[in-house]
Amino acid sequence: MHRHCRSSSLARTWSTLRARIRRLQHASPVTSPIDATAVNVPLRFIATKSHRAMSTATPAPELQEPHILRKSVIASANWVSLKKIEWVDPRGVARSWETAERTTRSGDCDxxxxxxxxxxxxxxxxxxxxxxxxxxxxxxxxxxxxxxxxxxxxxxxxxxxxxxxxxxxxxxxxxxxxxxxxxxxxxxxxxxxxxxxxxxxxxxxxxxxxxxxxxxxxxxxxVPVRELLAKLEAFQQEGLAVDARLMHLAIGLNLSGFLTDTADGSS
Missing domain, CATH: 3.90.79.10 (Nucleoside Triphosphate Pyrophosphohydrolase)
Structure with missing residues (x-):
């Protein structure tokens, strides 16, 4: 009895839905004028506006210029001084940093x-x-x-x-x-x-x-300039340390030659 009632109820519901669908199909469609300016709006822009409209998140705080509050000396020697820097980050949070400074600088360059x-x-x-x-x-x-x-x-x-x-x-x-x-x-x-x-x-x-x-x-x-990178790599294989700035220079020279060869079609 329970199953029969459920089946009858589903049948009536489906019949009602079919009748409504037929009425909608025969009804005159409601049209509205198209805004020509909206046709060329990029989808990305529309999606962005929609996302912002739906978002309820709190806006991110405006960032500020980081700046140093003060420096203090932790320890000092003949050539180097160890200092503590107290500074403020872009979000306004106070932070500290430990740094080493030369004591020999007499101008703007060491x-x-x-x-x-x-x-x-x-x-x-x-x-x-x-x-x-x-x-x-x-x-x-x-x-x-x-x-x-x-x-x-x-x-x-x-x-x-x-x-x-x-x-x-x-x-x-x-x-x-x-x-x-x-x-x-x-x-x-x-x-x-x-x-x-x-x-x-x-x-x-x-x-x-x-x-x-x-x-x-x-x-x-x-060292021949054209062989600089290979020579530095050989030094490393021998257990020597290579200054990073020198290695970067050698890689740059090597990359420059590679790009030139590629542009000439000789790669």
Missing amino acids: AVAILALLKGGSKPTETVLTLQYRPPVDKLCVELPAGLIDKGETAEEAAVRELKEETGYHGNVVRTTGIQVNDPGLTNANMKLCILDVDRTLPDNRHPVATPEDGEFIDRRL
Whole structure:
């Protein structure tokens, strides 16, 4: 009895729905004028408006410029100072950061690195690298010649001096970059890069003699520029550490050649 009543009820419901559908099919459709300006509205824009209309989330707070409140010295030594920075992040939250700073900066730039390009004669263009032991990493490190800028000295003057001291070569500055930061998550240390042309045919550059400072033990290596990346990778295989900036330069030169070959259709 219960099943029969349920079946009868379903039959009546279905019959009623069919009758309503037939009435709707025969009814005159209601049309409304089309807004021509709405036809070209991108779907993405419509979806975005709809999403915003339905969203009940609280709007994100407006971000502000992060800024430093104060610095305090934790410890200081001859060359480096350890400091605590109290600052405010873009959401207005007060935070702290520990940083190392040089105590020797006399101007707006700490140091200079030197990319020396040795030209002249029958050899391909070479650059000179320095190998020296670095206690912080406990390894022999492969780097570009570099050094601190003395008080009253320009980056260009420091570059010529440091190249002569560390490698014995004399060069002429052809380009100087702006200031770049070294490791901004750890320190405010910065530097410039000077590119120098070195004429190998000059008497002073035929048998260069380095004059390193006391405590500097520097090994000089000449590497063809086209072979720089391969040579640095070989140094790493030998267990030497390679300065990240030098490796990035080598990868950039290699990538530049790759892109040029690709553009010429020779890849």
